[in-house]
Amino acid sequence: MAARDSKSSHPSRGDHQGLGVSLTAVSKTYRSGVGESVQAVDAVTLDIPPGQSLAITGRSGSGKSTLLHLIGAMDVPDEGRITIDGMNIARLRDSERAALRRRIGFVFQRFHLLPALTALDNVLAPVIPYRTDFDKVTRARDLLGAVGLADRVKHLPSQLSGGEQQRVAIARALINHPGIVLADEPTGNLDTHTGAEIVAVLDRLRIERGLTLLVATHDASIAASCDRTLVLSDGRIVSDSD
C-alpha cells in the first residue's frame, strides 16, 4: 500500500541543508465563544536563515505555539504570508502539504507518541506509508542511538520516562532528514536536568545536520544556547536578539 505513494520527492540522505523560513505580516485570531476573540499572532514579520537556531520565548499565551503551528502548516494564518525554502505554504494541495511536513520535524511539548507502537515503530511512523531511498529500520535505529536510546528500541511509550519519550519524539522528527525542526516546549514536561539533556541532543543534531531549529521555550538557558532569541507578547514580537 505504502509503496504506491512513494513517488513524492524525498530529501536524500546527503541533504542536510537547513531550510530558510520567512514570515511577512502574519496574523492569527482565534474566536472563542460569543464574539470574544484572541489575537494569538499579530502581524509577525520574521526572517530565519537556513541553519539558524531560534528560541521563541514569551509568557504563557503569548502565541508561541500558534506561531510554530503556522510555520508547520498545521494551521493557516488569517493574514500574511509564510514561505519555507521560498515556497508559499498557504496554497498547497494535500499531497504537497504532506510532502512539506516531511521536510519539517515537529517535537511536541506532550511528546504525542503513538502509545501502541514501540519506540522504534514510533520513529518509523512518519515513513510507514512511503517508500524511502534509505533503509527505514536502520535509520530509525541510528536515530534512536543518536538520542541515546539504543537499548530502548522495543519499549512502548508507557514503558519510557518522559525524557526518553521526548527523545523518541526527536528521533521521529528527524526520520525524514528534515531541513527544519520545530520544537514546542520540548522540555516543558521534564525536569531541568533532563530538559538540558534534550536541548543538548537537539543542538548537537542541529549542528551535525545543518538544520534550522525553532524552539518555543520558557527556559532562559535554552534560549541562551540558541543563535537568536525572540520574545513574544500578545502575539507580537517585542524583542529580537538579531
Added chain:
Amino acid sequence: MASVSFSLLTAATTTSTAQVQGTVARNLRPAYDILVRPPGSTTPLEASKGLVRDNYLSGIFGGITLQQYAQILKIPGVQLAAPIAMIGYVLQGVQIPIDVTNVLTPAASQVLTLTDNRTTDRGLTRFPPSSIGYVYVTDDPLQSQALKPGTSITVTPTTVIESTEVLPNGQKVTVCPSYFHVPNLTSPFADYQAQNGYCWSRRDLTANAGPVQLPPGHVGGYLDVVLPFLVAAIDPVAEQQLVGLGNAVTSGRYLRPTDSAVAIGAQPIPGSLAPHLQVPVLATTNPFVDDTDQITVSRLPAAAVALLHQGLLPDQLAAALAKETPIPAERVTLTAQEAYQQILQQLSNSAPLVDAYWTSGPTTYRQLSGGDLAPLPVTNSNSVWTSSVLSNGFEAAPIDSTDLGFRQLNEQLRTNTSPQLLTLHAVGEFDPSKLPGFSALSQVPLETYYPPQVTGADAASQKALGNQPLLPNANMAGYLQQPPLILTTLSALPAFEQDFPTVNATAPISVVRVRVGGLHGSVRQQLAQIGQVAAAIRQATGLDVDITAGSSPTTETIALPAGSDGRPALTLNESWVRKAVALVILNAVDGKSLALFVLILIVCGFFLANAAFAAVRARRTEIGVLRCLGWPRRMIFMFILGEVMLTGLVAGILGTGVSALLIALLRLEVPWWRVGLVIPVAMLLAGLSGLVPALLAAHAQPLDAVAPAVRAPRRPHPVRHIAGLALVNLGRAPARAALAAAALAVGIAALTVLLALNLAFDQGVVGSALGGFVANQVRAVDYLSASLAIVLGAASVADVLYINLRERASEFAVLTAVGWRRGHVARVAIGEGLGIGLAGSLGGAVLGLAVVAILLGPDLSLIAAPAAAAFVAGIVVTIVAASIVAATLQRLPLAATLAED
C-alpha cells in the same frame, strides 16, 4: 434509531401478515370446497404431491352410486352437492356441401375430385390426404336409378346403384356407380369415401341434392365431418347454484330437473326417423376442438370422362380416377367450429341416432428425472370402432383417432334388442365463457365447461404452438380431453341404461363437487370446518375426498411425446391444483412473522447495548471522578442505568412519533396499541442492555475509570504498514471492537436467517398461483427488514468506530503532522472498520448458518447463498460506514486537536 426500526418493522410485518391473511381469506373458497371422486380414482401421483390433476374428470365414467350421493346430501354442513355423471363420447356427423360451381369449365362433361387434408394441434399434426369422392358434371341428361318410381331391387353384397347418362349420340351409359352396401372394410380408416360420386346434369341441377342443399343452380359434393362429443348428466338445480350454468344459456332454455327422455312415436312424415327416445340436452356453443379440414377441388383431365363412361364397379372407378393427375383448382377451408355450428342446428332439429358411445380411460404418467410428467402412450385396436348398425362394420371414426393415443377407449354398443333408439335433442345452448369467472389464484379445474389449460412450457414448444394453448381434437384417446359439450339431466340416465346395458347403472355419478355452508371464524377455522365435512363424507361413503378450498393452481410440466402425424414432442405447462396451499401459506407467514419479530428484537437490543456500552466507556473519566468523590456504587449503578433508560424513553418517544408518521404515510394497517408498545419495549431493552455496562461501571476501581479508555497493548508487534497499524489499533480496545463485531455479527446473522427464511418461505409457498402472489406480497417487508438489519449492524460498527477514532483523534493529528496524507489516515480508519466488518460478517454468517441449520435443517442449497450474501453485505456496509467516519477525520483541526490532549 433502533426503536424506530423496531416499531416500523413490527408494523410492516404485521401489515404484510394481515395482507397475506386477507389474500388467503379472499381466495379461500373456489367454486367448490370438496371434490368427491370414486374410490381409487386418486392417482398415486396426486396423493403423494398433494395435487388434483387438471383433467380429473377424465377416465371417470361413473363410480359413485345415487345412494352415496344421497348420503353426501345428508351430511351436516353440506350446503350444495353437484354431481356430474359422465356418460361418454357420442359421434355426431354432418355433411358439409362443397360448392364447385366456380371451378367448372365450359367442357360438355368434366370430372372433379375432392381431397380432404385434416390438420390439428395448431397445424402441427397433418393427417394424410384422403379422397372424399368425385363430382361429375355433364350437359347430358342423367337419370338416377334410385329415383325410378316403383322399382324394386334385390340387394346382394355386390348390388350397385347407378345413374344413366344419355350421350349426345343417343347411346346410354351408366355413371356414378355406388354399392348399395359399402363392402365390409378392414379398417375404420379405409379410404372408401373415394367411391362417393356426385353426378350432375346441367339440364336438371336438382338431380343429386345432398342433405344440406346447395343453392339452386350450384353443383358440388359433400364432406362428411364426424366429431366426438362428450355427454354428461348433471343436476340442473345444483349446477345452477354451483356455477350459475343457467345464466350462460344463450338460446333455447336451461335444463329442468324433470327433463328426461321423451318417446317419439312414428312420424307421418316420410323419411323421418323411426320411433325413438329423444334425450333433452343443453349443448355448448364452443366445442373447444382444434381441427381444420382443407378441401382441395381438382380438375381431372378429359380422359377421366371416358373412364366414367366405361361402366366400372365403384371401387374400380375410384382406383382408375386416382391414377389421373389432378389439377388443383380451388381450396376450401372448414374449421371444426364451423362444422360444429351445423351439428348444433342438427341437434336442435333431428339429430342422428346414437348407436354407440365411448368411454376413455385416464392417462397414466411416468415421472421423468426432472419432475416432468410424461403421459404413457396407449394403443386402441380398430375393434373399438365396431358398428352394429352400419353396413361396413365400422363406425365413422375421425381420422384423428389414428394419431398417438394416451387413453384406453371403451366402446358401448347399443344392443339390437332394445326397442327404441336414442337421439339427442338440444333444448338450449350455453356459452361457457359466460360462466362467472373465479379468482385466478384459487381457480379449481372446471372441466365441466372449460378445456384443460395447456400451453408451451419452453420456447420451442411455444413457437411450435404459435404461442397458443394446445386444445383437444377429435381424437378421443388424445392427451387432452374435451369438456362435456353436451349436458343432460340425471333423470335422462335411464334412457341410456335401457339402450346400453353396459352402462354403469348402479353407480352413474363420476364426481360430486361439494360446497360447505355455515362457515365462520378465521381462515383456519373455516378450513377446519370444511375438513370436518370432508372427513364425514369420506366416512359415510368411503369415496375419495379432496379438499379444494384453500387450494391454488399450480403448474405441472408435461412431456408430450411426438405424435404419429407430424406433431413434434412438446413440453407443456398444465394447470393442476395444489391442495392446502392456504394452510401452508398461513403457517409459513406466521412462522416467518414470529421469526422476524424475534430477530428484530435481538438486533435492536444489541444495538442499544452497544450504544449503552459506548456511552459508559465514554464516561469513564466522569464516573471515575464520581467514584473518587466518594459516590457509592449503588448510586453510580442507578445513575448509569437511569441515564440509559432515559435514552431509551427518548428513543421510544421518537420512534413512536416517526413510526406513527410513517404508518400514516405508508398506509400500513397497524393496531395503535402495537405502536404504543414501542416506548415500554424501548425502555426495557435499553434497561436490559444498560445493565451490564452499569454494573461494570459501578464495580470499576476509581483509578481504572480515570485511566485512558484506550490502552497500549501488552505485547507489541512491529508495525510496518498501514494495515498493521489498523490491526494494532483494534487490539487496543479489543472489548469494544469485539462488541462492534458482535453487533454486526448479530445483524448479519439476522440477515442470513432472514434471507434463508425468505428462501424457504418462497420454496414452500410457490408452485401455486396463490403462493406466488403472496410471496410477492411479503417481498417489500423482506427487503425492509433485511436492509434494516444491515443498517443497524452498520450503525453499530460506525458508532464504535467513531468513538474509537474520536478518542484517538490526536494520534491521527500527529500522523498528519508528521507528513501522512489524509488518504493514509483514512485508510487506517477504514482498515479498522474492515477488521470489525470481516470478523463480524464472518461470525454473523457462521452464526446465521447455525441458526438456519437448526431452524430449517442443514440444507446447504438453502443456506449457502443467504450466508454468502449476508457476508458480502456486511463487508460492504462496514466499509461504507468506516468511510463515512474516516471522512469526519479529514476535517480535524490539527493544531487544536493536538493542543486538546
